[in-house]
Amino acid sequence: MGEHLSFVAISFLLLSVSFLSANEEKISIFILAGQSNMSGRARDYNNTNPPEFHPNPQILMFDVNQRWVAARDPLHVGIDVGRPVGLGPGMPFANALLGWDPCMGTIGLVPCAHGETFMSDWSKGRPYYDQLVMRTNASSQGGGRLGAMLWYQGENDSLTSENARLYRKRLMRFIADFRSDIGMPQLPVFVVVIASGLGKYKEKIRKAQMGIQLRNVIIVDGKGAEVKPLDVVHLSLAGAIDVGERLATAFKLLCHEQSRSGHPSSSSVTPSGKKLLGKKRKRVAEVEDRIVDAMNRFSEMTKVCIEDLSKKLGYDHDATKNVFGDLGKIPAMTVDEKLFVAEKLVENPKKLTLFFSLPDEDRNSMVKQLLKKE
Known part of the structure; x- marks a missing residue:
C-alpha cells in the first residue's frame, strides 16, 4: 500500500x-x-x-x-x-x-x-x-x-x-x-x-x-x-x-x-x-464518540464560562486601575477622561500594549487621539 x-x-x-x-x-x-x-x-x-x-x-x-x-x-x-x-x-x-x-x-x-x-x-x-x-x-x-x-x-x-x-x-x-x-x-x-x-x-x-x-x-x-x-x-x-x-x-x-x-x-x-475496527464496531464507536464529544465540548465551554465569571470583574478592575494610575501622570485630565481612556485601553489588547510601550510624550498624543475620537 x-x-x-x-x-x-x-x-x-x-x-x-x-x-x-x-x-x-x-x-x-x-x-x-x-x-x-x-x-x-x-x-x-x-x-x-x-x-x-x-x-x-x-x-x-x-x-x-x-x-x-x-x-x-x-x-x-x-x-x-x-x-x-x-x-x-x-x-x-x-x-x-x-x-x-x-x-x-x-x-x-x-x-x-x-x-x-x-x-x-x-x-x-x-x-x-x-x-x-x-x-x-x-x-x-x-x-x-x-x-x-x-x-x-x-x-x-x-x-x-x-x-x-x-x-x-x-x-x-x-x-x-x-x-x-x-x-x-x-x-x-x-x-x-x-x-x-x-x-x-x-x-x-x-x-x-x-x-x-x-x-x-x-x-x-x-x-x-x-x-x-x-x-x-x-x-x-x-x-x-x-x-x-x-x-x-x-x-x-x-x-x-x-x-x-x-x-x-x-x-x-x-x-x-x-x-x-470492523465496520459494525466502527459504527458503534462513531456513535459513542459523538456522545462523548458532545459531553466534552459542553464541559470545555462550561470551564471557560466559569473562568470568565470568576476572573472578569476582578481582572478588569485590576487592569483598569493600573492604566488609571499611569494616566494620572498626564496633566490636565479630568477624572472622567481618565476613566474613559482606561476603559478603552483595557477593552483593546493591542492599544493597551502600544500604550505601555510608548514614552510619556507619545502617550499624551495617544490619549488626545482617543478623546478626540469620542
Whole structure:
C-alpha cells in the first residue's frame, strides 16, 4: 500500500495535478498554525542543506492557490505575507514521520501560520481564524483525511499581563471553536509550549499552555530548542529541526496509544493506513464518540464560562486601575477622561500594549487621539 501511495504522489508531481479526486488514495493532512516560529524564520546561512528539510515525493503542501504541490521550504510563501518567511518545523516534522514509517503514505501540510499575531487574533470570526477554517476544509475536499493541527503561538502574548492572564481561556475557546467549525470535535491538536519571547510574562504563557487539559490536546514543550543568537525569539535551523522532530515523536506516541486501545478517534491517522475496527464496531464507536464529544465540548465551554465569571470583574478592575494610575501622570485630565481612556485601553489588547510601550510624550498624543475620537 505504501508503494502505491508513493506512486500516486509521484504521479501528482509529474502530471502537475493540483487536486485529489475522490477515487485516489487519501493523504494524511496536518495543519500548521500559529505565529512566526511555525511559519518559519530560520535560514540555512552556511548552505548545509540538512536532510530534514529535503523535499520528498510523499510530502505535499496546500499552496496559496489551494493546490496540492510538492512541499518545499519556505512553506508559508503567499500565506504569511509581508514577513520574511524562512524554514520552520513543518518539513522536519513530515520527514521524521516518514522516517518512522515509510509506508505511512502521502503527508499533506497546510500552512496557515501568521507572524506577530496575538491569541485574540485567532478568535472565531477574525480574518486569520476564518482563513484557517477555510483552508482546512478545502484541503480535505479531495479525499484527504485530517490528522492533526500543529499549533505554535504565544510569544506576542507574553508582552502584557492581560494577554498572559487570558491566554489559557482564549486558547481553549479557539480549539473548541475550530474543532466545531470543521466538524471534527476530537481532532488531535499539538500545542508547542513557547521557549522564547521578548515579554516579561513568558513563564505565565508557558504555564497557561501547560495547563490545557482537553481531550486529544497534546502538549509539546519547546524549551531548550535553539533560537537565533541575534534574535532570541525565533528558532534557528537546529531549533526548527528539534521542534519538528518533537512534534513527530508526540504524534507517534499518540498513534501507539490509540493502536493499543483499539479505539482511535475518528480524526486520527494510523500508521500505514491500517483499519483498527470492523465496520459494525466502527459504527458503534462513531456513535459513542459523538456522545462523548458532545459531553466534552459542553464541559470545555462550561470551564471557560466559569473562568470568565470568576476572573472578569476582578481582572478588569485590576487592569483598569493600573492604566488609571499611569494616566494620572498626564496633566490636565479630568477624572472622567481618565476613566474613559482606561476603559478603552483595557477593552483593546493591542492599544493597551502600544500604550505601555510608548514614552510619556507619545502617550499624551495617544490619549488626545482617543478623546478626540469620542
